[in-house]
Amino acid sequence: MATFFVSRLKSERDTSPIASGPQETPPMYELNGLSGEWLPLLLTYTNPKHLNSVTKSITGMAKTEMEAKLFYRKPLVVFVLGGPGSGKGTQCPKIVEHFGFRHLCAGDLLQAEIESESENGKMIQNFKKEGKIVPSEITVKLLQQAMQQSDNKRFIIDGFPRNEENRAAFENIVRIKPEFVLFFDCPEEELTKRILNRNQVTLLHILVAESLPMHLFTTFSVFLKGRVDDNIETIGKRLKVYFETTLPVINYYNSKGKVQKIDAQRSIKEVFEDVKSVFAKLRPVARVGSTK
Numbered sequence: 001m002a003t004f005f006v007s008r009l010k011s012e013r014d015t016s017p018i019a020s021g022p023q024e025t026p027p028m029y030e031l032n033g034l035s036g037e038w039l040p041l042l043l044t045y046t047n048p049k050h051l052n053s054v055t056k057s058i059t060g061m062a063k064t065e066m067e068a069k070l071f072y073r074k075p076l077v078v079f080v081l082g083g084p085g086s087g088k089g090t091q092c093p094k095i096v097e098h099f100g101f102r103h104l105c106a107g108d109l110l111q112a113e114i115e116s117e118s119e120n121g122k123m124i125q126n127f128k129k130e131g132k133i134v135p136s137e138i139t140v141k142l143l144q145q146a147m148q149q150s151d152n153k154r155f156i157i158d159g160f161p162r163n164e165e166n167r168a169a170f171e172n173i174v175r176i177k178p179e180f181v182l183f184f185d186c187p188e189e190e191l192t193k194r195i196l197n198r199n200q201v202t203l204l205h206i207l208v209a210e211s212l213p214m215h216l217f218t219t220f221s222v223f224l225k226g227r228v229d230d231n232i233e234t235i236g237k238r239l240k241v242y243f244e245t246t247l248p249v250i251n252y253y254n255s256k257g258k259v260q261k262i263d264a265q266r267s268i269k270e271v272f273e274d275v276k277s278v279f280a281k282l283r284p285v286a287r288v289g290s291t292k
């Protein structure tokens with residue numbers, strides 16, 4: 001009986017048209033007395049009438065309630081990678097709008113932590129200023145928390161994993177492997193140009209949104225500070241970190257047949273056409289209304 005369930009579960013998992021690389025074990029947590037494969041079976045095949053009591057007892061066994069909740073919902077994760085300025089933040093909201101994913105941006109979660117003036121905030125700020133990667137445990141915990149708090153079970157995680165340590169920490173702590181990695185490929189000169197431009201674009205947006213006269217651009221641009229890391233000095237460091245530590249992670253996933261490469265140098269619209277065709281290949285899953 002157990003063998004039958006295991007093979008059914010595996011065949012369901014293996015039908016993804018995109019994950020063509022070597023098959024992985026399903027996400028699992030170590031629970032008291034339960035082997036990793038038993039828990040998804042219980043959750044998949046339990047009569048919905050009894051689900052409440054079953055999940056309650058599972059919750060009792062999981063290290064935390066949230067861990068059980070996350071597991072039960074079998075989230076689907078797509079990592080979105082590419083150099084700083086490659087268009088990750090521009091394309092992700094479009095994916096949310098068209099495909100109902102929840103967008104989690106590692107950089108934004110870290111920024112929110114800085115702004116909340118938490119214990120880690122100052123330390124994160126220093127890493128950012130130096131263009132360095134924040135210690136993985138902090139970033140992974142923030143991502144895990146955001147996933148657990150979301151009603152949506154399909155996530156695009158933008159700007160993560162940025163190095164090998166990020167990748168290993170996510171797999172060890174969250175215990176989920178990505179369905180695929182969306183990679184925005186863009187040459188270095190274009191990245192630099194876009195990042196230097198980004199602060200000015202933000203100011204233009206503000207002027208338009210507030211219906212302020214355009215001549216104020218010159219006045220305000222003097223005060224333009226924008227992101228602490230969008231200056232020529234830090235950009236150089238960020239690009240170095242990207243080529244030295246993030247590209248190897250992309251190569252790792254490529255060797256597993258998991259990378260969907262997009263030519264990100266074209267217009268925003270053209271890039272999104274390619275993105276759409278990648279996501280359209282995903283197995284159909286009941287669309288989740290909330291993108292929270």
Ligand SMILES: Nc1ncnc2c1ncn2[C@@H]1O[C@H](COP(=O)(O)OP(=O)(O)O)[C@@H](O)[C@H]1O
Pocket residue numbers: 082083084085086087088089090091194195197198201264265266267268269271
């Ligand atoms: N395909 C594109 N062509 C030209 N400019 C773009 C394109 N995609 C994004 N941008 C612009 O480049 C800047 C960086 O894009 P962003 O999405 O913030 O990058 P990332 O999140 O990867 O750092 C933004 O000002 C954005 O408007």
Ligand SMILES: Nc1ccn([C@H]2C[C@H](O)[C@@H](COP(=O)(O)OP(=O)(O)O)O2)c(=O)n1
Pocket residue numbers: 083084085088105106107108110127128131132133134135139158159160161162166229238
């Ligand atoms: N996994 C991550 C993601 C971002 N960070 C830090 C370091 C990055 O330079 C900043 C900003 O990242 P974000 O993804 O918002 O921006 P860029 O893609 O670099 O333009 O956050 C990190 O330390 N670890």
